Amino acid sequence: MTCGTLNSSATSAMDTMDYNDAYFTVNFTENETYTDILDLHSLWCELYPQQERIVNIFQTCAFCLIFLLGVTGNCLVIATFALYRRLRLRSTTDIFLFHLALADLLLLLMLPLKVAVTNSHNLPESFQKATRAFHAVNTYSGLLLLACISVDRYMVVVRAQEMLRLRNQIHTVGNLAAAGVWFLAVLLSLPEILFAWYYKRDCRACEQVKMVTKGILIAVFCLTLLIMVGCYTVIARVLCESPTHRRGKQWQRQRTLRLMVVLVLVFLAFQLPYTLVLFLQMARPHCQLMLEYTTCTLAYTRCCLNPILYALVGVRFRKDVSHLLQDAGCPCAPHRSLQTRSSISVSSPPRSTVTGFTPVSPCYSSSDAVHSIKFTFSEIK
Template structure:
């Protein structure tokens, strides 16, 4: 287990595939995955695929049917693109599940690059879209009057920003797409779709890969930290516990993304730094990769819940969809919602992070908010 690897074998640039073959042959005992690990990850992939396909498809369908893509605020634009990004990644999960069960990549180089590339695009676009949402919340809450005057211009800018997010995400994903390929294992056990940048490429390519990962992860995080920190200070200057409740919700949205995504991103950065020196380290990295990758893919089915299902408008759109489809559960959902609301008259209305328009105007007694006709993103915050 602790036998050092002969790194000179697979660092030889004159041999294209010898490094991967030697690595798997020498560490066959430490890198072999137990059956229960494969079954566990496959079950995770199946659950994530079903929930992610259903959740993200519902988000896109409700936008298409009931909002006709006439998006009325910046958050609507970014949530729609976020659902599209997650759905693209969800569609690659069957390939990942098959790779786990077969212990071999059987889908060729094109799908290998597509799967790795879509994952990278999803990660970067998710972070950048969350950063855009934080900027939107910052402008609407901290600069409410200016946001009202520039509402139409901001909506146009948000659409351009969403297109820019896709372009930047694709650019940051280029190292993943370029250096991902399929290599045969030396033990005859099949092939593997991996990114082998640490073996074949120079330190300049490694620095470019690290730079893309650090830029795509740290810059959006710093933007979210500034925006939500400023929003928190602004909300705490007002009155009412509901402001703190909404602040906790916004913090949870960012924390969930970081907790599920950061471990896998860190592991990929470590792999890009260099190969393991012993078979024991190789086995530990491989096990950690299986675990953290499962967490990272789970985020795709949580996004609809965190960013859309808590919104009143989305729930109403889903009820309308069920009603139009003649679903019998629509009557039960409606009656259950009415009984809950009538049985708890003192509870505050649910938080709506996707609500863009409201008939409730900000409280005139609170100097933090200026009364105007613009839609306030958090209607419950305007109440004392």
């Protein structure tokens, strides 16, 4: 999500237009003029001062709101892991959710610095390189972790027997997978790390570097989307084919299917528009500025929704958040009873109540280990 922000000193894209381009060699009707085509092109390829002010105000307000909500939500997720789950971070889902919240939090913390780097020409080159590098790493890691969460849910639901055999190595496998995601994110960010100083220069090599970084981001998005759709489709098919004998179990299945659809739709709604704009820019550089600024802001909003969609939908997560607010002395926190206090103690074993979406561990019936598999959704220990 290495999008640009407004720069009042940016040169007009019209200065570098090739007037031999086929775009300007079309046959005009008697009602069309060359000036009309230029005005239409200018609307998307350059911004007038009044347009810059309007978009600057919009982006500033949107980024402030995104920053506050996103930092708050992701800090709550990280705090619940640090304060209430430090001895229970055993499932791969817990590990991936923790790293996803960390990646989104770091990405949002880098947002003010990213804006400063984009709009200033006087910052040290080392600072610009470090800012772009951290921004790129957290962007790629966040997308890849969404794919890992989808694969983890697929393994728990569809490959439950394999996961049961690996239950003693789950913690190690999860940590290795998370470390691999961060390492791969660093590799994917190498073009921005090595050529960060090219972004404010106007040369052929600079455009090639920008095309490479945009192409990598598009590829990572497509890979993540393909994995999410594939895994959730198979999970939905397995859930629909499994028999249900109780109304409560059928309700949980319907809730799980609806939540999976919401996860994919939200990912598409907030990330796909910006990816499409990047694709258009690869075909016609310097254009679609208004679309880029708008869809970039939309893409950052996804970092605010991830804590809600992937963590706070779980009952136990919500309880941990309420306990955190109560321990912090927040007057809006619900009252915690004595029974609730004892149920979250470190010495007490985790419960296996069926509540939400994220599968944590499969529980096999002793009478029929193949045809009666019970799943726990969104408990997220």
